[in-house]
Amino acid sequence: MAARPKLKSDKKEPAAETKPGEYPLGSGDLTSEVYHKVRDAIRKGTLSIGERVTEADLATRFGVSRTPVRDAIVRLEADGLLTNEPRRGLIITDLSHQQIVELYFMREVLEGAAARQAAQSASDIELRTIAEIAESESDHLGDFDELGEINVKFHRMTMLAAHNRYLLRSLSQLSVTMSLLPSLLSRGTRAADACKEHQEIVTALLARNSEAAEDAARRHVRSSLQHRMLLSIRNT
Structure with missing residues (x-):
């Protein structure tokens, strides 16, 4: 009996998984x-x-x-x-004033929610890590490049400690657009102010006070926006 010809399968190979905020790479x-x-x-x-x-x-x-x-x-x-x-x-890309205001509005909402969730859901190790990151800022107040990296780590760790994948996805996408706004840490007293504001967030997190953590995170974002607006006015 002649062997039956093999039929070409209609099954497609699964596409490579793409993480939120990422795109398939054309060149590795x-x-x-x-x-x-x-x-x-x-x-x-x-x-x-x-x-x-x-x-x-x-x-x-x-x-x-x-x-x-x-x-x-x-x-x-x-x-x-x-x-x-x-x-x-x-x-x-040069963001308009209105776009910056809208961006900070969403940042305040999302980072406030992340701090609230972190106070409730983070492990003790995660909270200690956030506290250690914040403590290290005071040793680098004159090194703005290093301070910028520490700042990114602080916010990233707080996002992760919230343990909410959808919140993390939204914040990760928001951080992409935030890349268009140059760091304020080298301007005036912003580095010292941000350091103090981070410590207030940490205090609330360590106390597992979700309401205070959200309030501190929101005030931190509003303070950053106010500083950016004042700087923009001076440069016009």
Whole structure:
């Protein structure tokens, strides 16, 4: 008896899972590396808001070929960090005053909720970690690059300690847009003020006082917005 021909299966291979806020990479990890380096450069101010960028410039800056840069640009445009303007080309997105106000409104709501949840759900180890991160700030008040990294760790750990995947997804996406706002830590007394505000959040978290933790987190965000607005007025 002749063997029956094998039929081509209609079953498709499962697509690779993409995490919230991520996009499939066209050129492997190098694309992701360029993407995060651009975000970091914007946050630190080495790439200025409104500055024009090109594939060639970014490839030279990061010492890579144009292919991963091209793929990274697709992600950066999708996340709203780059805008393609007529006659100018790609620029670092310049948020309007209203967009900044809306962004901080959502940040206050989400970070307040994260602090409340962390006070209720975080493990003792997680809370001690948050406290240690906050304590380390006072040793780096003059080192703004290091202070910026510590600040990111503090907020990231608080987000994780909330143990709410949907809240974490929303905050992670929000942090992408926040990359467009250069750090305020080197401006005036903001570093010392932020350090004090973080300690107030920590005090509430360690006491497992969810209401006080949310209130402290919300006041911290409002303080940051006020500082940014005052700075904007002075520069106009």
